[in-house]
Amino acid sequence: MSVSVFLLQPVDEGGGDGLCFAACFYCTDPCADFYFGVCILQADSGGLFVGTGILRVVWSANRGRPVRENATLTFATTGDLLLRDADGSLVWSTATSGQSVARMTMTKSGNLVLFDGKNTPVWQSFSHPTDCLLLGQQLTEGMRLTPNASATNWTTNDQFYVTVRADGLYAFVQSSPPQLYYQKTVPKSGNNRKTYMIMTNGSLAIVASSSSDDVSSPLGNSEINLTAGGMMYIRFESDGHMKAYRTGTYFKQIDDRRINLGCTPVTPISCAATAMQNHQLLALSNVSYFNYVDSKAALPQMIDEESCKKACLQNCSCKAAFFQYGGNDTSKGSCYLPTQVFSLQQNQMEVTHYSSSAYLKVQTTPSPSGRKGIIAGAIVGITLAGVISLLSVIIITLIVIWRRYQLMDDGDDFGEVQGMTTRYTFEQLKVATEQFSKLLGKGGFGTVFEGQIGDQRVAVKKLDLAGQGKKEFLAEVETIGNIHHINLVRLIGFCAEKSHRLLVYEYMPKGSLDQWIYFRDANMPLHWHTRCRIIADIAKGLAYLHEECRQRIAHLDIKPQNILLDDNFSAKLSDFGLSKMIDRDKSQVVTRMRGTPGYLAPEWLTSQITEKVDIYSFGVVVMEIISGRKNLDYSRPHENVHLISILQEKARNDRLEDLIDMNVDEMQIHKEEVIQMMKLAMWCLQIDYNKRPQMSVVVKVLEGTVNVETNIELNFVATGPAILCNDEKLAASAPLLASHLSGPR
Helix, strand or coil: CEEEEEEEEECCCCCCCCEEEEEEEEECCCCCCEEEEEEEEEECCCCCECCCCCCEEEEECCCCCCECCCCEEEECCCCCEEEECCCCCEEEECCCCCCCEEEEEECCCCCEEEEECCCCEEEEHHHCCCCEEECCCEEECCCEECCEEECCEEEECCCEEEEEECCEEEEEECCCCCEEEEEEECCCCCCCCEEEEEEECCEEEEEEECCCCCCCCCCEEEEEECCCCCEEEEEECCCCCEEEEEECCCEEECCCCCHHHCEEECCCCCCCHHHHCCEEEEEEECEEEHHHHCHHHCCCCCECHHHHHHHHHHCCCCCEEEEEECCCCCCCEEEECCCCCCCEEECCHHHHCCEEEEEEEEECCCCCCCCCCCEEEEEEEECCCCCCCCCCCCCCCCCCHHHHHHHCCCCCCCCCCCCCCEECCHHHHHHHCCCCCCEEEEECCEEEEEEEECCEEEEEEEECCCCCCHHHHHHHHHHHHCCCCCCECCEEEEEEECCEEEEEEECCCCCECHHHHCCECCECCCCHHHHHHHHHHHHHHHHHHHHHCCCEEECCCCCHHHEEECCCCCEEECCCCCCEEECCCCCCEECCCCCCCCCCCHHHHHCEECCHHHHHHHHHHHHHHHHCCCCECCCCCHHHCEHHHHHHHHHHCCCHHHHCCCCCHHHHHCHHHHHHHHHHHHHHCCCCHHHCCCHHHHHHHHHCCCCCCCCCCCCCCCCCCCCCCCHHHHHCCCCCCCECCCCCC
């Protein structure tokens, strides 16, 4: 990651030594795209930016439109703050021209503010939140938080958003219409003038106030305790959860942008006699440990809480003390003293029927290499989808150092797996891609680069697998390497070296389908027979995954961006990063919501899915190919945003021909064939997945050996309330299933 900063401002109370807010330009290697925003970073005692510090972006001006190198940020004499791309085109502005703007300031709370000559705020970043809410910042009625696409992709993820209305907080899955998955209301009153969400140190509150200035005595205050003192900001994550990030001096994340790797101590625990005098225990109340299931792991005798803590302090190999007891009686309980600490979880006495406390050992005397003021890796996970109010699981995830060593192994201890594709070194792929200089695209699972190996052009994907172990990675490479079909992008090789995980795929010269079906001047519209062949190729690729593999494979993210074209416009499915294997004897797989808004089948709301979700997505893609437009197109009038809703209306009124792509006259010549293809899409779009055809049947329809079902419901859009299921209960009824790797985009 690279960053250029200005307007450094030390963080206000709770920020920790050396932490600063700053206006910044930032990017990730190879730094083809740049963004302007507000960052939290480390500075030295003189206030100079420390380049090796952890960077956190808490506000972005241009998430939806990155700029290139040599872009400019100008504080114009008219009072506007202007961001222009390298070609001079305007990307973003504060729109404050003519408002007598005199100066720009970064506050100690992280608010970028433009003031006029009377020192009155004219514009502030706090009024235009992106995915974060800083300490003291208000999310008022009409404002939204929308997440980034992923931890490594700063573009906007439109799948979820959270907003405030007059009666409380609401979270939605983006669709047409949006589908509610969480709400937190506040009491209504005729005197309410303002409703807002605010983060204070220790809680997140939804407030209904009697005055825009009177926040200290709200009429209604629906507070969600976060149990994390020293909180700094809350981020709405790409999985639809909110996480609160707090400050501290004891732990730091191994990798801030790959939070699943967990944390490591800022100052390692030393067993030297003098250092042991500075060991202390960091108390965490109502926290339990998974090892409680093994009663033999506890000390052999029942002891009191203080004796348990003392035993840990006297044993240098002890990394934490966990005390399990009944009710409020701490005079007798079970004491666990692990030498390695993994994930912790919040204890709910009404469920477990016991009480529990945790005490993490920390070294209070910093080593010379230690740094203060690093935002702690203790992340309080607040799941908006029903878990906010309960905080049922707090993932603190203190993965110890051996986990990092496992990630950083050198690769020599793993031989070739029988039947596996070619293994490349990281250096070989650097040379093949000319130092990863030819960017093809970015996705939620990594970045794709063009390369050349011998006389063969390839697509090399650098994966972000959030700490996946090498054995698991190699097992998945072996699986995906053994899947061969003319309509699936072929895996040529891979790299598993230290922390590097890369996949090498065949190169698809025509790029992805979305570049051809949405009419653009650069590419001529596709002829009808080419569109038919592409539809048939997609169907054959899916039929192979669903019905011809040893285990059924649900792709889970069928969309034009994941359908690649060769020189002859033959289509191949790519990007298996979300896919799931389903055992032949299982009728459904339980998983979290995933995929892309606009292509999600209705049954995602129940968290119970089959490969039939791909068939619904296939129906959406077929309609996009036929109509030449996106399913969700917000540039159109409100009533025309959602293509499948329009299809539903046109089908009921017998006006399907209105949806035929008007950019190609040939489409009208083949109108009857086009309408038959629409009817096939409608069969695939049935709300009840049991009424959708198998992909092998779809292939037969396209080959002309089977007719389209005529007795179908003309209802393709789920309009009922969201069904919220307890993921933990559902997961208990199904085996854990391995995820496939992400192919090229």
